[in-house]
Amino acid sequence: MATALPPLNWFRAFEAAARHLSFTAAADEIGMTQSAVSQQIKALETKLGVPLFERKARGLALTDDGRRLLPQVDAALDTLVTATRSFIPDQPKKLLTVSVSVSVLQWVIGPTLPAFRVAHPDIALRFIGAIWPDEFSRSLADVIISFGSRKQAGPNAALLGSGKLIALAPSQMDTPWDTIPVIDTVGISGGWSKWRTATGISCADPSIYVDSYGAALDLSSNGNGLCLVNETLARHAVQSGSVVPVSPITIDANEAYFVETNPASQDAETFRKWLESTVGDGE
Template sequence: MAKALPPLNWFRAFEAAARNLSFTAAGEEIGMTQSAVSQQVKALETRLGVPLFERKARGLALTDHGRRLLPQVDAALDTLSSATGSFFEDKPSRLLTVSASYSVIQWVIAPLLPAFKTDHPDLAIRFMGATWPDEFSQTAADIEIRFGSPKQAGPKARLLGSNRLIALKNPDLNAPLKNLPLIEAVGISDGWKSWAQQAGFKDLQPTLFVDSYGPALQLAANGNGVCLVHELLAAHPMSQGLVEPAHGRKIAANESYFLSAREDTPEAAAFSDWISMKSTELIAGLA
């Protein structure tokens, strides 16, 4: 049976003592008492059966055995440090966590974010994609932008943007809406059926289906048909000429985007106020 390795702390104590040539300085560096460092080095010497230091009145000196061991211990500790370093990355002191649907991150936040970062250059932001209620329950975010009904959002949540849906298409698609492919976001209570009833259309049948508004908007921007999405998502791609209204009719949606924010951090308050203001401006720009 292979002989058990000495404890890692013995090697740490030896390396620190060898680098500082002082048990006292080594102890201060690695958070031990001078006595503890001395005892651990002695234990390592006993296990190896050789002296590693010469104890002198004015400090320590490495023996030949100590000089031979030090580079190998130093390399081994560096390897362990590199291997585990990615698991213990330093976290910024000011970190804001924002949980939102990928659609909102892509079409609303991303185009506006450079201006916010200019005003808050020292604030680190972590975005976590979440769409459905159970996904939000698994996060501990400072900001939540949920998609759902007002009841699902909760009494403290505020509507972000508007609750209206708009039909959009690529500007190069010039055919009447009834002759174009329709893109449907599934899993949402509002859709082309509701829109058609209010707009006076009959027999509108979507032929492309996706799981959320974000990819529906992307498909439309690429000329694949007409999507029906929230005005909040429409503002930036419309301003960039990626899409245009396919029809003037807008309908009220049963589900919308709602914002909730922690009340105990100034960073969350700043982001919340900013995205609320910008969302209002985006909707006003569509009028």
């Protein structure tokens, strides 16, 4: 049986950290958190059975094994870039790349994008979808619409829309709230108990679990149960009539959606202003 290779992301993290001699700089380049880069390199070291870096108080230094591995990883990554380049179609000269939460793409941008395209037909768009903070391609994007905490978003990102959660129910489900299935979003600060306290409304314990607010909203709009999602995502779904608010009361969330743009790109600024106008002023 062939030996299983480590994931490609581990090698990307190693190459970037080796080039910068910094986990933080590597994280900024490849769109991950510093802790994620550190964990991936630690996993690669464990897999290979050797240390690749010396962790020093003022930075990193490659070990002998790290110096031996680096040129081979460089060559392999260059080969992959060359091999894939011929498959990538020519891009238009004016292309705006948007790294975006898939939930925002589905529930905020998707329903309103035709209006942007009519107003700005000269701007071609490429969307790179992501869910968790480590997945956002910061080095590639002109606009970054990320999900996470204020700290994860960074000092240059602005809150997009609302930082509150609202409970929604399928519009066709006319039964008592406490008998309807409840959908919960895992990996995010729990809110159902706080919502029950704030509203005084009883509901069942969660029995369906998903990994994003967008997925929870999609399930709820298709009649699967109550969901508790970011208020900004809910607006189009409520307006279209696929879901209805269980209560007008909202609760604060520890995570929200944030937008950041490349200051050198006028098109990025145009897209940001349009997007913020579609979601209103948030809180």
